Amino acid sequence: MIRDKKRGKIVKKSRIGRRGRGFVLRGRRSLASRLNTTEQVYPSGCCVSHTEERRERAGAGGAEEVEMEVGFLGLGIMGKAMATNLLRHGYRVTVWNRTTAKCQELVALGATVGETPAAVVAKCRYTIAMLSDPSAALSVVFDKDGVLEQIGDGIGYIDMSTVDAATSSKISEEVKRKGGAFIEAPVSGSKKPAEDGQLVILAAGDKTLYDEMVPAFDVLGKKSFFLGEIGNGAKMKLVVNMIMGSMMNPLSEGLCLADKSGLSAQTLLDVLDLGAIANPMFKLKGPAMLQGSYSPAFPLKHQQKDMRLALALGDENAVSMPVSAAANEAFKKARSLGLGDLDFSAVYEVVKDAGGSGQA
Ligand SMILES: NC(=O)C1=CN([C@@H]2O[C@H](COP(=O)(O)OP(=O)(O)OC[C@H]3O[C@@H](n4cnc5c(N)ncnc54)[C@H](OP(=O)(O)O)[C@@H]3O)[C@@H](O)[C@H]2O)C=CC1
Ligand SMILES: O=CCCC(=O)O
Incomplete structure (x- = not known):
């Protein structure tokens, strides 16, 4: 499946709005994104336009522009730009960074700070991570005060760091064992595309969670791919x-x-x-x-x-x-x-x- 913010391409009908877990992530969408109604059909699947998709979402739970709390772990070069974009598009964002001082710039833009990764997950239905490497990605999940301490039913964890498939699988298995949902979603594109919301998102794992994250991915990227089973994105x-x-x-x-x-x-x-x-x-x-x-x-x-x-x-x-x-x-x-x-x-x-x- 491929989504394209610029051209409005969607390959497969999304399950957004069907209330899989009883909640749907929405942010205040940019005007450009709201006007993006082009419909294109790919050879191998049915399609739905962004307009139709938004109508579905609105039908499922009332007004489209409902604010949702999103957690963000890791405010390095990429994480800072991505969390900033979410804030600018009306998302409420709770941030955590190992070096706490880096949270302050985001606080100035309206973010709140979580004391630990566990505290962020306890507060937010969806938590995104953007961390340096496999060891950081594992530490934030498995260590004391980590993600696993609070993950559970109806909670989504989205790791956008670049790691190997084995790291992703390890995180996925534990998150699922605790009742949560997991996708890996590494990105192509660097600092400037992250600032401009022009990343290319390479997601894999829980398809329902992916569908729920599409509005946020629309903010962060110009296109997202859903690549199937965990490991394929990595x-x-x-x-x-x-x-x-x-x-x-x-x-x-x-x-x-x-x-x-x-x-x-x-x-x-x-x-x-x-x-x-x-x-x-x-x-x-x-x-x-x-x-x-x-x-x-x-x-x-x-x-x-x-x-x-x-x-x-x-x-x-x-x-x-x-x-x-x-x-x-x-x-x-x-x-x-x-x-x-x-x-x-x-x-x-x-x-x-x-x-x-x-x-x-
Ligand atoms: N920069 C780029 O152009 C792109 C980077 N990526 C990938 O995105 C990820 C982040 O990259 P980038 O933002 O550039 O990297 P940075 O080095 O700027 O940021 C790394 C982040 O990881 C945190 N971190 C590192 N080690 C640990 C640890 N042990 N525990 C908790 N947190 C830790 C850092 O915290 P602290 O601030 O405390 O050091 C920081 O928030 C990487 O996987 C990278 O490969 C993907 C696409 C493009
Ligand atoms: O992982 C980093 C990718 C950088 C880029 O795509 O320009």
């Missing part, structure tokens, strides 16, 4: 990031090669942008790399974590990925040089260094 995200991280390396090598062979690296970027391999990443990151500017949108340490997890997925499936493995080595080297908190494009510094700085 795997899709890792494959995408494995490609992205790998691509950053030949871009770096190309910039070095252009420079070392007497060409203008900026002209190389201009040429690339007009040809078959033009892409938003080269266009956005290339000029900043030439300036040595690596303000983190996507921290390098997270890109290396994704390469590592994607390579493990390759191992499991006996897929040989020598290009990705080499890219991972460059990211590891960058981390060892203390570049982990910079943007992942800082791998350029490692590539430049490996290429030598003198004249041929």
